[in-house]
Amino acid sequence: MVIKSVTLDQVCGPTSKLPVHQLPEIALVGRSNVGKSSLINCLVGRKALARTSGTPGKTQTVNYYLVNDEFYLVDLPGYGYARASKAAQDDWAAMIERYWQTTQSLTQICQLLDIRHKPSKEDLQMYEWILAGGGEPMVVLTKADKLKRSQVSKAVKEIKAELEKVAVCHTDLAGQALHAPEMIVFSAKTGDGKDQVWKAMEG
């Protein structure tokens, strides 16, 4: 993907109206701190376009990044931040809910999972929820640079097995059981997997 332009086009908080437009949207979901904003920066080759932080709960708004005037990358606030207040968690749930209800051009959901950990209860709920809505997320395993090469394939297998348990409870339009998707091993630090993510997004 050749990046000709990228801008933070809209930032929407809990009370702001979400935009409705014709351009395709690719939404990024995942727990707080998993690396959603870092993935965006890496993809578009800008260090600090999307604000990132070592402290979970950095992105608390729905942020629309317009790429090449052709499509949006939508950075959604992360879930599963245990130390967030009840009010903040309610805001999060309401915003996500509103996003799903409003968007009319969502073409792909990109679900991010930390390669170092088994998917959390919330990760699996999100995955289930996407499948139940008739979608199949593209799954990106983040922070691969934090594992030794020899640990990566074991981690991929373990995560895949967890997703598989959820996937087989769902069927496709032909009534066939679903399976866990191929997953992209990614690092925002080294750029590993970047081309694969773009390729999947272009598809």
Ligand code: GTP
């Ligand atoms: P919220 O906005 O809180 O939902 O988090 P987020 O998912 O946007 O995470 P963010 O991109 O802010 O990254 C969280 C922390 O993880 C930051 O300190 C990043 O530098 C770090 N990080 C993200 N991706 C990677 C990666 O691939 N490798 C390494 N080593 N660190 C990463």
Ligand code: MG
């Ligand atoms: Mg973020």
